[in-house]
Amino acid sequence: MTQKSSCCPESDSGSSFTAKRKNVCCPSSEDKAQETAAPCCPPIETRERTGYRIWPFVAGWLETPAGSVPRIATRLTTGDMLGRWQMRWGIGRMRYRIAPGLYAAGSPGPEAPVLVTANYKMSFDALRRELGGLDCWILVLETRGINVWCAAGKGTFGTDELISRVRSSGLEEVVSHRRLIVPQLGAVGVAAHEVRKGCGFQVLYGPVRASDLPAYLAAGNQATPAMRRVQFSAVERLVLTPVELTGMLKTTLWAIPVLFLLGGIGPEIFSFSAAITRGGAACLVYFMGLLCGAVLTPVALPWIPGRAFALKGAIAGVLAGIAGLLLLPAMSVSHGAAFFLLLLAVSSYCAMNFTGSTTYTSPSGVGKEMRRALPLQALALLGAGVVWIWSAF
């Protein structure tokens, strides 16, 4: 994981253990983000400061009236990609933040545009990878490592933080204009008119996606209607599913022992062999429900009928249940019915949970859906349990 780079004098062998020595230039293997070092850094003395370590995406420094500003690389490294993958699975999610403040891409002058983003490294990476060949300033707000949209919803990516970050970064001295380009989704937390009152900067809402930024800038800060629309493509839905699965981890850790325990109940009060066979089968059904609701439903979202997610999940569960009944060895009717209900309830519940990750569900709608669906899901679960235990006798 630790890559030796040309700029680091004797970081010893490539071994990740020896590389643990404090070396300001090279990220050590303790680095959670598993970064690789930037290909070329200025002499160590100019980058060193006791107690600080420099992120590998910093390619150099730019002197400005407000002090030196880190100049960032616009190409992502394999380390960035690895960190991205970790984040998708929710590993070390909370710690993926970078220092807020002013950064530079290319060689921006006083006329260069100022782009605002969150200090969630993935937001920052998504932005800087689009800035190849552009000269601009990046103002990173403190959102405690949370992306723009979610932070704006919580208010951390908001008017007050923006105003105080403009002030503390000395932006007024660095640029001659008074415009900030804020990602459109940041508008949930930022009030343009209040920012203007608070620090004299005009807020321009940029496109939803960072990938549209070059086109937006080239068009003189004009966004097309398409740039203003939030999308929710199959790929976007797919990358959200791992977090759905890890989100169900706690429930799953409870469900498995309960299923094994219930599986053992039978004519001889409790049988270990029954716990293994019946409990194991039920666990299999549970996992099928999990996959149906948390992976299949999100990915196939537009093609599953219905609007409520609980309904979509239930439909996916029914389809999977029918497939399962056809493929699996024959079982008793009561047994089959119990598994069918379990599958339905789990799939429906997991699908309903996915509403939190979508880009188009309204809280009022989710509340309405839940008030209807939760009792039904609980009933299905209860029915499954009763029929299943009864089928053992």
Added chain:
Amino acid sequence: MAKLRYLEGVTTLSLDVEKCIGCGLCPAVCPHAVLKMAQSKADVADRDACMECGACARNCPVQALSVKAGVGCASAIIHGWLTGSEPSCDCGGGTSC
């Protein structure tokens, strides 16, 4: 996206056209093209597409728009019901964020 539509008739969005000064900001911040400009005033063109994000209301300089914004995530809403507090969650976060 055109295919993906959520429940109808639930949004709490309301627009007071009398108050609107026609600044044009709300159509620019809405991620679902709910709002349009019509005769230099804002107009609700596609009410049922509203996801209650609150961006329009936050940016309206004259409070012509109001919406009960919040998180639409099931586990947070359950938590809110149980604890009697406003739902809040650490949402997954799309690639567009």
